Amino acid sequence: MDFSSFITSLVTSFVIFVILMLLFTWLSRKPSNSVIYYSNRILKGLEPWEGSRTRNPFAWIKEALSSSEADIISLSGVDTAVYFVFLSTALGILVFSGVLLLPLLLPVAATDNNVIAHSHATSNNTFNDLDKLSMGNVKISIKGAWKLELHFCRVRDSISPAKSPRLWAFLVGTYWVSFVTMYLLWKAYHHVSDLRAAALNAAELKPEQYAIIVRDIPAVPQGKTRKEQIDSYFRTIHPETFYRSMVVTDNKQVNKIYEELEGYKKKLAHAEAVFEASKTASKPEGTRPTNKTGFLGLVGEKVDTITYCNEKIDELVPKLESEQKITIREKQQGSALVFFNSRVAAASAAQTLHARMLDTWTLTEAAEPRQIIWENLPIKFYARHMRQDIVYAIVVLTIFFYMIPIGFISGLTTLANLMRILPFLKPVLKIVVVRTVLEAYLPQIALIIFLALLPMFLMLLTKFEGISTESHAVRGTSGKYFYFTVLNVFIGVTVGGTLFTSFKTVQKEPKSVVSMLGKGLPANATFFITFVALKFFVGYGLELSRLIPLVIFHLKNKYLCKTEAEIKEAWAPGDLGYATRVPNDMLIITIVLCYSIIAPIIIPFGVAYFGLGWLILRNQALKVYVPSYESYGRMWPHMHTRIVAALVIYQITMLGYFGAKKFVYAAFLVPLPILAIIFAYICSKKFYRSFSHDALEVLVQDEAKETPDLASIFRAFIPPCLKSEKFDAADQFEDAVSHVSKSESSV
Amino acid sequence: MDFSSFITSLVTSFVIFVILMLLFTWLSRKPSNSVIYYSNRILKGLEPWEGSRTRNPFAWIKEALSSSEADIISLSGVDTAVYFVFLSTALGILVFSGVLLLPLLLPVAATDNNVIAHSHATSNNTFNDLDKLSMGNVKISIKGAWKLELHFCRVRDSISPAKSPRLWAFLVGTYWVSFVTMYLLWKAYHHVSDLRAAALNAAELKPEQYAIIVRDIPAVPQGKTRKEQIDSYFRTIHPETFYRSMVVTDNKQVNKIYEELEGYKKKLAHAEAVFEASKTASKPEGTRPTNKTGFLGLVGEKVDTITYCNEKIDELVPKLESEQKITIREKQQGSALVFFNSRVAAASAAQTLHARMLDTWTLTEAAEPRQIIWENLPIKFYARHMRQDIVYAIVVLTIFFYMIPIGFISGLTTLANLMRILPFLKPVLKIVVVRTVLEAYLPQIALIIFLALLPMFLMLLTKFEGISTESHAVRGTSGKYFYFTVLNVFIGVTVGGTLFTSFKTVQKEPKSVVSMLGKGLPANATFFITFVALKFFVGYGLELSRLIPLVIFHLKNKYLCKTEAEIKEAWAPGDLGYATRVPNDMLIITIVLCYSIIAPIIIPFGVAYFGLGWLILRNQALKVYVPSYESYGRMWPHMHTRIVAALVIYQITMLGYFGAKKFVYAAFLVPLPILAIIFAYICSKKFYRSFSHDALEVLVQDEAKETPDLASIFRAFIPPCLKSEKFDAADQFEDAVSHVSKSESSV
Structure with missing residues (x-):
């Protein structure tokens, strides 16, 4: 340059x-x-x-x-x-x-x-x-x-x-x-x-401050439900402060139905809006929108969208309800959220060693409901560690072998090369202004586009580690990306080719x-x-x-x-x-x-x-x-x-x-x-x-001012796909999951 | 060989x-x-x-x-x-x-x-x-x-x-x-x-399970005593489970007086025994033992030991009492023992992060009273870390430079060398049996004696790190000694001289x-x-x-x-x-x-x-x-x-x-x-x-069976030099230290 x-x-x-x-x-x-x-x-x-x-x-x-x-x-x-x-x-x-x-x-x-x-x-x-x-x-x-x-x-x-x-x-x-x-x-x-x-310290209610995440719960003992096992474990250790627990369930199936249902609801609303809009002055009865039921709406039977969606919704609502019940009862995993009646109690529990074997009853402070990665919670202790090792290995490989495409791209993007490879660009490239601009920018643009490819891949990898919260995943991704940019962009560009040609010297x-x-x-x-x-x-x-x-x-x-x-x-x-x-x-x-x-x-x-x-x-x-x-x-x-x-x-x-x-x-x-x-x-x-x-x-200051509404804290953590639309949604969930009598859980 | x-x-x-x-x-x-x-x-x-x-x-x-x-x-x-x-x-x-x-x-x-x-x-x-x-x-x-x-x-x-x-x-x-x-x-x-x-888990009462060690307590705020500061801190955070606290005091002075007093008591008992023994049939009135008051009993005025010791004891008892009061009131340090009313509460507190700044309010589970190294407790956070670094440096130097004397000694202890250096041993060394035995044992004995020198030095170093318990100090010493033996005896003997002669190759x-x-x-x-x-x-x-x-x-x-x-x-x-x-x-x-x-x-x-x-x-x-x-x-x-x-x-x-x-x-x-x-x-x-x-x-099992005798747990941690001989010893100590009304601390 x-x-x-x-x-x-x-x-x-x-x-x-x-x-x-x-x-x-x-x-x-x-x-x-x-x-x-x-x-x-x-x-x-x-x-x-x-x-x-x-x-x-x-x-x-x-x-x-x-x-x-x-x-x-x-x-x-x-x-x-x-x-x-x-x-x-x-x-x-x-x-x-x-x-x-x-x-x-x-x-x-x-x-x-x-x-x-x-x-x-x-x-x-x-x-x-x-x-x-x-x-x-x-x-x-x-x-x-x-x-x-x-x-x-x-x-x-x-x-x-x-x-x-x-x-x-x-x-x-x-x-x-x-x-x-x-x-x-x-x-x-x-x-x-x-x-x-x-x-x-702020007084406003943060549900996550009253909950802890429990992972690696051992196998359910004979004659007990998962729920009873968890409740009795924590009630024995924290008789005064334990409020209740929520077993993590495998929501894949119910979530699928839920999303399908939501999809049809959106589609219905859309179709109705289209129908309303078609009622012009000239055609006051409007045109009812239609769609095909096959792949991507391109093939298959042609149906009236509003009727079709309504039918589908009517079909899915009971299906969702029954799947919700099945999920809550039968798809419980070895992981749970446990709620306490004070912030100090929850924080204490999360930081304290509970089990003698550290690969059981792993406790961490809960995060906000919206950032918990539910599907990662049931991943077992050793699986998490192994996944982490695998991910680190992949990241190291990625960092070092991305050098090769970087070198390739930067070799490719010199003007001389461009003209040789894409000869039809020659006349354009001969214009002085274009040439100067391209010469000035090409390598930088190549680098920037290049760097834009990586984060999604790193985020996927990080989530694969079995991390339990979104914010942690972001930190993990950021860390990996940092090493990548510093090693590849900074050191890579500076030391450049020599690092590989003289690899043996290094x-x-x-x-x-x-x-x-x-x-x-x-x-x-x-x-x-x-x-x-x-x-x-x-x-x-x-x-x-x-x-x-x-x-x-x-x-x-x-x-x-x-x-x-x-x-x-x-x-x-x-x-x-x-x-x-x-x-x-x-x-x-x-x-x-x-x-x-x-x-x-x-x-x-x-x-x-x-x-x-x-x-x-x-x-x-x-x-x-x-x-x-x-x-x-x-x-x-x-x-x-x-x-x-x-x-x-x-x-x-x-x-x-x-x-x-x-x-x-x-x-x-x-x-x-x-x-x-x-x-x-x-x-x-x-x-x-x-x-x-x-x-x-x-956490302790301003505590004791008022007793928080524990039920609402509990409700905040119910995943949307398990929330029923009826008014008594949360209670229903609670009854199904908890089996804890109200008298016990009142504080 | x-x-x-x-x-x-x-x-x-x-x-x-x-x-x-x-x-x-x-x-x-x-x-x-x-x-x-x-x-x-x-x-x-x-x-x-x-x-x-x-x-x-x-x-x-x-x-x-x-x-x-x-x-x-x-x-x-x-x-x-x-x-x-x-x-x-x-x-x-x-x-x-x-x-x-x-x-x-x-x-x-x-x-x-x-x-x-x-x-x-x-x-x-x-x-x-x-x-x-x-x-x-x-x-x-x-x-x-x-x-x-x-x-x-x-x-x-x-x-x-x-x-x-x-x-x-x-x-x-x-x-x-x-x-x-x-x-x-x-x-x-x-x-x-x-x-x-x-x-x-055993049901028997272990006082250390109800206590935690608190170090790095920040400066006392204006208008509060150290005791009040600690009590209010823990009572705010653990209102239900906090029992009381015991501020660590600088016992150097009081301990000196206490040991002097104990020395005279022993001496008196000894003298009385000697006096009794001297009352033989031939001399029924016996001989009263005497001693000199000067250096090592060798110089100075000659006195009747029994009378002298009694005088000294009478003199020291009030001195000890007044020093005890001064120590408890005025020689408080930035460290304390805090007692809880249950094992779970104490363990929870010890494992939980209390302060925002980790160099204040450092908490650890207490050890048995007999193995607490009291004088190390008030050492501050950064001082401990610095001491640790210094000790590690010294240990590394010791490990590597002990090689030199080892080489020297093993060179010295060959028979040929011995005969040259100590020629008067020549006739003895020429006897075949002696020669064979010496040849077989000399290097091993040299090594064993050599290794016997080190542990005390390492123990001193380990305690200097600011470790709070005897058992931890033993573990630390053992670790250092292990590295020493493996490096010096095993690798040192095997790789031997070459390690130093070809140091540059290595x-x-x-x-x-x-x-x-x-x-x-x-x-x-x-x-x-x-x-x-x-x-x-x-x-x-x-x-x-x-x-x-x-x-x-x-x-x-x-x-x-x-x-x-x-x-x-x-x-x-x-x-x-x-x-x-x-x-x-x-x-x-x-x-x-x-x-x-x-x-x-x-x-x-x-x-x-x-x-x-x-x-x-x-x-x-x-x-x-x-x-x-x-x-x-x-x-x-x-x-x-x-x-x-x-x-x-x-x-x-x-x-x-x-x-x-x-x-x-x-x-x-x-x-x-x-x-x-x-x-x-x-x-x-x-x-x-x-x-x-x-x-x-x-800890939790069998808990709640009975409330432990918290007062006796507290008393178990009072250092002997602060225990008064009067019946109400512990209470006196408590009153002086605690200022906590009985009603507050009852559980």
Whole structure:
């Protein structure tokens, strides 16, 4: 990539961003689009926007900036607030780093005149050498890169002399970044811990705080039902605080019927709406919609849809009821939810060892009903562990063997290759503008599309592990994705082909990876700067403008949706999607930290990424997205550890980099990764367990104020497919499942 | 060591053993010695022996063999029973291994005629090569080792051909030993878990089951006492089950006064006894004993001892009382014991996260009052972690740098060296018998004395870590000692000098340690066989005969002891001393396992070690030793893990050994260590937590039968130096400490 394509890339990104911003300003003012741009507020029952519609087009910026953490918590939950703590911590790290590094390092490098000539002489060699270390198409041509070189190439090369006193400035910079990171992380951990405690302590009723998940229940003893077994076990141990239990059932069959029924109900509503709409003035009796009963409605007998659906519904309702009864009575699994009459009792029970054999009666704190993965609960102890091992093995294989397609794609997407493989594109590619844009973007776009493929696969794998909650699955996916992005994108691109061609060297001397990283980094600075810029300009531009959901919504609204429910479904905004968002942010932190010393010019780009991200996502969190679960900040330790991991990667890279420069005082950097690991250890010792469990002192306050409505707590956990439509639904369920007399369970 | 000194060594060991056995038979029948040979029974208030005194001299063997596990538990506790499970598991592993290996491997090796000549030719070379791998003085001369060679040297050398099908027998043997070990360990873990559960479940009152240890209590808030802070914290969280708390105090001062007072009391009793004894018929008024008040009673003013002691006691009693009050009121520390009104409540509280910040309010289950290390309780969270790191660093240094003195000593103790350094011994050393005996024993004795130096040092280090109970400290010491013995004795002796001379090779290629081990082992077979034989013949002979305690007791009894209390102190038997006993047994298992294939003849020696050990220690446990604490088998996971570690060392050694033989199918051994590690992992997942914590289902049974006497539980934890002699001692303490009105704490 020569200098002009670097600038082109930046400018194009910026132009796209400006266009997207304008689009957003224009589109979001149209009332018909408000469900797309203000979905969260609408679902919360608020007005889409306050004040008049013809307000200042940049009002959203003011609103985002002036919103408090409490606003975020009330509109989007603790998890979102924690995500903003993460964003602002990352922003803080980069701002503080930049404040020292930019004024310190740029002049130091720029004024080192006596090496400029030298730098010119060597850098060509260096780049030729480094060529094979970078992706085939990512090259920095020195010819046009005068200005750029002033900023980062020179910074790199000016520090060539083995004992240059100026290198000390870079060493101090490394220390500064490390300490800033640790200090801000420490403060953030305290803050998040407070947020979590406040949320857990809040007086509002959270059903999950009264329940625990019980797994690995041993075989039912002779002459007892599963229910009796569980009840007697917990009543013996917790005579005062046990309320009742709910045995997990195999709902596959009943769920199928339930969904079929719901499907016909929707279809009926749709058909009725169509029928209503067909009653025009000219044809007041309307046209009754018809459909075919065969495959995809394409073949088979043609029937009147309304009659057909009504028949089907009448047929399925009793079928559902009988299946519900069968499920509750006969499809009980070796897993249950157990309810207690106080938060402290439930938390105590969940954290305490109950059974002598740890592969029986495994207890964990319950999560919200909506995020429990019911079908995973009955998976047995050893099966879970084996599944986990299998998944880890698959993930490791995936991480390492994705290298091969990445290399293949990046080889394929050079222009020369494209022209050779797809010769009909030749005339188009010869146009200078197209050529420059493509040259600037192709590798990055290939990479981004590539990375978009993976998360679903990782989420599937993670759920296969037997994890019991959605939020845990998201954390698991995020972790796997993080390792993937860091290893493949960052290290993969940097060390590039050499890792495989010289695989034997690496095997023999693992230390050489560090020095490869040290040598390979400088060559890829421009690539990563464009990568970061693309991410924030185009990525956040698309995020804010929500073009794709908007188009999809309008298409659906026009051609498919007939009922209110269908329209609501069409604009359902979804959540922030931490599983991919967090690892992507982590990748940016890793990249920016690693380049902060080598090419400090990347820092403003990092600041822009997190600043813009904070602003735009603040708007999206307040107005668009609806969280799909609440884990009270359990994502934080995960983020924290990975920021520290990024820091350690950065420190080791610097060690390799200074080592490559033959700077004898590079050894002064050795304490840094050790310090960072100690820091991570202390943090996990001090904070972690209160994230994986609920601390009693937090739960206890304000307790005893009032006795909660235990029956409603119990009802909250009944899966929808087992809820009967009759009024006495829950009671029926209870009677069928519980066999506990009311007198016993009253508190 | 030539063949004759090997036989001499065995015969001498056996002779010493027979002599010690005869001595035991003769000495233990004398009534005056019964306090030495039957101390546990006497302290338990039983008759020293059942039946007449002139019984069968081998009756103890019958008694040991017929004693049940229940007898052991009632006379010596669960920990002792668990130790016997360990011994019998080790015995079982070796017996089962021997049953297959001896008939399988010895004939296979012995009949491999076509390699005998070859073996002769090469083994001389081999030994010359291996010379430098073994301790300088441990040499096997092939000349006289014909018979021996039949058993193990040949076994070793006969398998030289790279693809000998006979090697398969050895491979099968390795698998057999591994599976036998894992099967027996699995059964043993189940059994020990049952033992522990039964003991914890027992109805008898164990004060420690109602208490928890609280450490890292934060600073006292303004306007509250420490006591109020703790009480209000736990009463808020556990309003129903909290009984009361006991703040840990700094007892250094009061303890000093208390011990001084106790010293004078003893001295007074002694003086009175001496005075009584001096009233002979010839001198009915007797001689009042006198002493000097200065240093060690050697200098200073001469006073009448009885009067002097009485004065001192009168002086110290009020001093103690006032110091007790000051201690209780003013020397409170940031640590406490908290008592609950049920076992389940205490166990629940101990296992549950209470505070949001994990470096405050650290809770653990309490141990017996007698084994709590009070002065360690107030050590703060981070101080504990730092101390632990420091201790680990010191231990690692100790383990690696003890190699140097070991090498030095073993170099010093060759006869040639001895004669050179101490020339006056020359005439003695020239006597053939002395020479042979010394040659056979010197290195082993040097090693054994050497190993005896370490445990006290390791125990000190372990206690410095800030561990809160004696039993935990013993486990910690045992673990450190295990690593020491395995690394220094086993690997050190085997790989010997080479490890240091070729240290750089090792650093570069860690794999070479495995192959060194494989090559170095065969040369040291005789050394280790004599080592095992010495351990069991002489070690257990001394153990049974208790010669040293007997001599010390009789000396003290004759010259020093005048009062009953003094005599009782003189024969106090102590406990089994797991801190050194367990690692020594572990070393034997490691050695025997590692040689089981190379020189299967070692297996009978191993069987003899554990068989004889079981028998003799059974006798000692039933009749002699008094356990100093009870941890309900918490030692077991520790032993289990280390047996698995020994197994893995064995498997890796075999891998190295087969590798050194260039046996191409050695790769079939690779799954074994992996399997063993998975086995260890499964065991720890399934069982471990119920050893580190009490499972509620175990505690709950038989609960609610009766309310325990909580006041007496509380009193059991008052340290002796704070107990006043007055009748209302405990109440006084309670009033001073508690400020809790009786009505509040009644359950």
